[in-house]
Amino acid sequence: MKNEVVKEKIGFGVLLLATLLVVIPVLLIIWLILSKGWSALSWEFLFTMPRDGMRAGGIFPAIVGTFYLVIASIAFSLPIGVLAAIYLSEYAADNLLTRIINLAIINLAGVSSVVFGLFGLSLFVIFLKFGVSIISGALTLGIMTLPVIITTTREALRAVPKSYREVSLSLGASRWQTIRHSVLPFALPGILTGAILSIGRVAGETAPILFTVAAFYLPKLPHTLSDQVMALPYHLYIVTTQIPYIPENFRFGTALVLVGLVLIMNITAVIIRSKYRKRK
Amino acid sequence: MGHAEKKRCDMTDRREANNSSAGQADHPDPKIKVRELTIHYGKVRVLNNLSLDIQKNEILSVIGPANSGKTSFLRSLNRLNDFEPNIRMSGSILLDGRNIYKDLDAEGLRKRVGMIFALPIPLPRSIHDNITYGPRLAGDHDKSALDQLVEDSLKAAYLWDEVKDRLRSSALKLSGGQQQRLCIARTLALKPEVILFDEPCSGLDPISTAKVEESMMELKKNHTIVLVTNNTKQAARVGTRTAFFLMGDLVEIDSTEKIFTAPADLRTNDYIIGRFG
Numbered sequence: 062m063k064n065e066v067v068k069e070k071i072g073f074g075v076l077l078l079a080t081l082l083v084v085i086p087v088l089l090i091i092w093l094i095l096s097k098g099w100s101a102l103s104w105e106f107l108f109t110m111p112r113d114g115m116r117a118g119g120i121f122p123a124i125v126g127t128f129y130l131v132i133a134s135i136a137f138s139l140p141i142g143v144l145a146a147i148y149l150s151e152y153a154a155d156n157l158l159t160r161i162i163n164l165a166i167i168n169l170a171g172v173s174s175v176v177f178g179l180f181g182l183s184l185f186v187i188f189l190k191f192g193v194s195i196i197s198g199a200l201t202l203g204i205m206t207l208p209v210i211i212t213t214t215r216e217a218l219r220a221v222p223k224s225y226r227e228v229s230l231s232l233g234a235s236r237w238q239t240i241r242h243s244v245l246p247f248a249l250p251g252i253l254t255g256a257i258l259s260i261g262r263v264a265g266e267t268a269p270i271l272f273t274v275a276a277f278y279l280p281k282l283p284h285t286l287s288d289q290v291m292a293l294p295y296h297l298y299i300v301t302t303q304i305p306y307i308p309e310n311f312r313f314g315t316a317l318v319l320v321g322l323v324l325i326m327n328i329t330a331v332i333i334r335s336k337y338r339k340r341k
Numbered sequence: 342m343g344h345a346e347k348k349r350c351d352m353t354d355r356r357e358a359n360n361s362s363a364g365q366a367d368h369p370d371p372k373i374k375v376r377e378l379t380i381h382y383g384k385v386r387v388l389n390n391l392s393l394d395i396q397k398n399e400i401l402s403v404i405g406p407a408n409s410g411k412t413s414f415l416r417s418l419n420r421l422n423d424f425e426p427n428i429r430m431s432g433s434i435l436l437d438g439r440n441i442y443k444d445l446d447a448e449g450l451r452k453r454v455g456m457i458f459a460l461p462i463p464l465p466r467s468i469h470d471n472i473t474y475g476p477r478l479a480g481d482h483d484k485s486a487l488d489q490l491v492e493d494s495l496k497a498a499y500l501w502d503e504v505k506d507r508l509r510s511s512a513l514k515l516s517g518g519q520q521q522r523l524c525i526a527r528t529l530a531l532k533p534e535v536i537l538f539d540e541p542c543s544g545l546d547p548i549s550t551a552k553v554e555e556s557m558m559e560l561k562k563n564h565t566i567v568l569v570t571n572n573t574k575q576a577a578r579v580g581t582r583t584a585f586f587l588m589g590d591l592v593e594i595d596s597t598e599k600i601f602t603a604p605a606d607l608r609t610n611d612y613i614i615g616r617f618g
Contacts (some may be wrong), residue, residue: 062412096444114538154426155426162445222462224460224462225462225464226463227421227458227462228476228524230421231419231451231458231528232451232455232474232475232478232528232531233449233451233475233479234474234475235448235478238478242474242478247465319508
């Protein structure tokens with residue numbers, strides 16, 4: 062009997078250790094970025110153009126570029142992804158076509174991001190003649206995030222009890238009215254979770270924008286969707302590997318801004334989500 | 342095998358005999374007329390060649406063990422079966438002489454044939470919103486009319502006094518019995534002609550059950566009611582007539598008194614005295 066207690070304690074100890082091993086890298090990354098990057102943060106760093114071959118000045122165009130890319134790609138992929146998920150989960154019959162579509166979505170999620178970059182280059186930049194531009198980059202990133210949005214939206218729709226649908230239908234509501242008034246409102250928090258996940262992915266992705274939108278050095282702000290922009294992940298790569306004699310805190314400062322930007326956008330989305338949850 | 346088939350034939354004969362006597366006779370103009378209704382889910386036949394009439398202002402209790410097809414039957418009356426994948430149906434259901442699958446649209450039908458589910462399922466909205474859900478979606482936005490409708494419906498479901506001060510609070514905060522009466526009120530707000538009850542008291546305590554049964558007896562005056570129940574005593578208490586289903590077949594339909602005192606079929610007798618099911 063006592064033996065069992067010891068065994069259980071060892072078991073819990075192992076579980077705790079595994080949990081700590083997960084948390085430690087996260088804390089280390091945050092500590093590293095903060096300690097080495099904090100000193101770079103200044104008004105000049107955040108809100109001015111880079112100077113002296115990016116060794117001085119700020120990273121403002123890269124911040125703006127990443128912000129635009131996130132907004133534009135989510136504006137493209139969220140509606141399409143949500144509508145596709147509604148169709149697949151609420152309307153589509155379980156037949157060969159639906160199964161092929163599902164398989165395609167799963168595979169789309171497994172394609173590596175550099176392949177998406179090449180795809181975006183051939184389709185949007187060259188074939189559709191959008192050029193290296195925000196629109197090409199945002200569409201490429203949007204397609205890349207579609208599987209995440211479709212999958213999380215479908216899970217959210219499935220989590221709404223079947224009985225809500227039946228009650229709504231039994232009260233004379235049409236199928237669309239049922240989806241609109243008795244399914245979507247309760248799936249919205251889950252759908253927003255998908256959007257939040259996508260924001261992080263879009264903001265941090267480097268390979269696809271390399272082919273389709275990112276500029277090496279462009280010290281001005283974009284005016285239209287057909288302009289090139291600098292973007293934080295690519296800028297981070299450049300300042301870390303391509304430019305010698307750059308202050309170290311510029312590198313970590315850029316990383317800190319990237320992480321911070323994603324955090325701010327996530328928090329905004331979480332606040333919106335909790336507002337919807339409360340309205341229930 | 343041969344024995345089972347013989348038994349089935351036997352059963353069919355007896356059912357037809359019943360149909361011609363109590364199932365279809367006396368009233369020439371039934372509210373609902375079901376003819377040769379057969380339902381398959383995939384390869385499984387859940388309802389076999391069912392024919393019966395439901396009269397105006399009666400409570401028809403449908404009893405039978407699990408998998409007897411009684412819920413499938415109920416859900417075909419308001420076309421809630423439409424959304425089952427792999428369902429195949431044949432036969433006809435007439436409401437006031439009109440085929441509900443051909444002459445009526447599903448939404449219009451469901452407003453005339455309301456349904457109360459086994460578990461109370463209030464939508465996660467306020468009491469007021471729950472009751473006005475159907476009418477609002479049907480395009481009724483007159484605030485004072487809706488308020489009046491809420492009051493009338495809640496009164497008819499014996500819930501008004503308990504909730505009149507908190508109509509705007511969440512329906513999920515009500516007790517189980519109150520929730521089921523709210524569901525009744527919500528269905529009444531559509532002013533249905535027929536109300537289908539699908540084991541409405543299976544999750545309720547005896548006092549709540551008594552209240553739901555009381556409201557059923559009251560509703561009978563102006564509505565036609567079909568009650569599917571696993572509780573044979575409930576069928577005996579409220580049913581005008583009772584039908585006994587077994588494995589997708591209608592074994593017997595007759596006045597509740599006859600079914601519970603002198604059933605024509607041995608299997609009905611076995612079921613109501615609790616020998617199986």
